[in-house]
Amino acid sequence: METEPALPIIEDDFNEDIDMHKPPTTPIEYLRRVRHEASSCSQVMIADIDTTQFEKNITYNCQNLMSEYNPTNPQFIPSNESQNDIIQDFGLMKEKIRKLKSKQIFLKKHKRHILPQNSNQDWYLFCFGKPLNENDKCNEVQKHITPTPPYLSLILSFRHPLVLKLLGYLNNWIEVDGFDFSKGSWIYALVSLLEKPLSRDAYHALRSLVKLLRKIRSELDSKENILLSPLNVLICIITIYFGQRDLADDPTL
Template sequence: MKSDAEDLMPRLLPVELGDSTEDVDLNGPPRNPQEYLRQVQLEASLCPDVVVAQIDPKKLKKQTVNVSVAGCHAAPVGFCPSLSWQQQQVSNFSDVRQRIAKNRKHWSSQTLDDNVLMPKLTDEESWKRFCLGERVYLGTTSYNKDTEQEPALDFNKVGFPPFLSIVSRLNQSTVLVVLEILINWFEEREFVPQLGRWLYALLACLEKPLLPEAHSSIRQLARRCGQLRSSLQSEEDEQLPALNLLICLGARYFEQSDLADQPE
């Protein structure tokens, strides 16, 4: 009698040796191709249709998976950007990404100034100093509009801008690591322009399709921006356009649609 599996899947190598199996030795080596195939058939027929694994629950390691599906804070009345504004930002961002990809080889070959010392991948504190500057990192002073107008600009104090000659040198692993470092820093602190420039540049360097870590970081960033936006007191706040932009890119360009602002 044919099994259900045989009814569903016709034999590609039929073997007809009659109904007798007494002359087939499963323990010995096959003497010819037909005997080999017959051995396989007999071994398969001896296997149960359903096999239940006996697992000792005490030997299983407990695993914890943190999955966050929380969305953004809804924009307060008057704080939500228009749909046309969001679409324009996505278009501009796409153009920037294309230009970076096209000229990455050229910019990565440019010689860096002697004072530009790229941190090691795992040195989180050095990356914070490098991108944000000692003043912001150490919290010795809040951001001042006149900071970047000083006659002798000290990048060690105000942070290195994400020059193309710098970000073009970062591989995808480094981009992801630095992005995560800065977003984690942002979770506990206020928004500053140095941070915004770096976040935009790193997002522009992310390659698609995104890794799960990148999706997680983008969602974390959008939620933090939404949280901070909800605390703003005025539509004229200088932080509002930057926060709206980062939310827009995460939701509209990187397709985290549940985070998108929906204009009234």
């Protein structure tokens, strides 16, 4: 579709000989020269640049970024069909959570939980019923604390800053104490509370976490490892559903 000219030019005079070596003397003559130059240009221009002259100034090669993300044995990666199923199930679950949050059903019907202080150690004790480090001192009451799974009635009371804080804690907990099903359950529950578009802090928390999960998966010695399935689910959700496709097993999904 041809574009309509912004300024009128007399078409009869457009093809007249133009001496490009002389400066234009009128606005119309200037516009004619512009159109004359445009007519001689290709629709697509490709610059032929010798990039070798810049190599000595390159401090980091972006093509090597994926080497940081711990490539996984292809046998450990779920099929595209399985990943699509994971994303679909997660989307349906999030829709149910949105409806519950809007109606506040769970907050009315269930007891309110007493949350710990905003401390890394206190939250670990609350979630998993044990100290983060065996050397941590616990009083007699703390020794008998029951682990707290991520109940809906609990997580629906969380505000966004707390969700991000706990995701950061989980990243630290996994580095210190390893990954297991209980930590995977908490990650799944917390990311289900996030809404797109994500904040900058949320992106940072998710990217840090998925890099760590990919590292753990790359260190598994067998596809029969019971941790492979929850790792694949979390990696798929964070990378595909939340748009971190440069860290995904298949960025085209």
